Amino acid sequence: MKDFAAIDFETANGQRSSICSVGLVVVRDGEITIRHYRLVRPYPNYYNYWNTQVHGMSFQDTAHAAPFPEVWREIIPLIEGLPLVAHNRPFDEGCLKAAFQAYGMEYPGYPFHCTLRASRLAFGRDLPNHQLQTVALRCGYDLTQHHHALADAEACARIALKIL
Numbered sequence: 501m502k503d504f505a506a507i508d509f510e511t512a513n514g515q516r517s518s519i520c521s522v523g524l525v526v527v528r529d530g531e532i533t534i535r536h537y538r539l540v541r542p543y544p545n546y547y548n549y550w551n552t553q554v555h556g557m558s559f560q561d562t563a564h565a566a567p568f569p570e571v572w573r574e575i576i577p578l579i580e581g582l583p584l585v586a587h588n589r590p591f592d593e594g595c596l597k598a599a600f601q602a603y604g605m606e607y608p609g610y611p612f613h614c615t616l617r618a619s620r621l622a623f624g625r626d627l628p629n630h631q632l633q634t635v636a637l638r639c640g641y642d643l644t645q646h647h648h649a650l651a652d653a654e655a656c657a658r659i660a661l662k663i664l
Contacts (some may be wrong), residue, residue: 501664502530504613505579506657507586508649509595510555512542512562516591516598520547520562521555522571523649525657526578532657534578537650539565543602555647568599579610585664587632587656589614615659622663635659 506525512518520542526534539562547559565571586592593612600607619627619635627634632655636643641658645651 501583501585501613501660503528503582504585504657504660504664505582506653506660507579507584507592507596508652508656509592510551510557510647510649511595512551512557513544513546513548514551515544516595517568517602518542518544518546518551519568519595519599520551520557520565521649522575523651523653524575524578525650525653526582527657527661530661532654535650535654536575536578538571538574540571541565541567543568543599567603569603569605572599572605583611583613585613585615585656585660587615587619587635587652587659589616613660613664615656615664618663619659632656632659639663 508523510521512520524536619630633643636655639662643655
């Protein structure tokens with residue numbers, strides 16, 4: 501796959517609609533052409549202790565951020581005509597669908613591919629696990645800022661370039 505957009509969401513709480521940041525890496529003709537990162541005011545707008553422990557963000561970080569529909573309007577032209585790729589597609593696609601539903605937006609049915617599934621097929625038991633940082637390292641990318649949406653999206657893009 502040479503043309504796609506790798507996407508990653510971080511959430512504020514246990515609700516999939518509570519996107520608090522999005523990372524997007526656009527790949528065209530096998531090269532990264534766009535890196536896009538935005539904080540998002542989550543819906544519902546509260547932070548769970550455990551989510552904050554994972555990504556380090558809190559209410560103060562997104563108190564003045566734009567809501568999802570505004571951020572997504574910026575992303576639409578960047579991903580037009582491209583399939584989306586995520587590591588653990590059910591989570592990221594679930595977040596996207598939940599946010600669309602929470603804001604009463606019609607979901608356009610984006611085609612999604614999963615590097616986690618592809619990793620299991622490509623590497624099987626050759627890896628101790630198929631977590632993003634493990635697979636990224638196997639594909640030659642050292643993910644040093646795991647759970648930062650842009651860093652995770654870039655790791656996903658690097659994996660996709662190798663195995664999708």
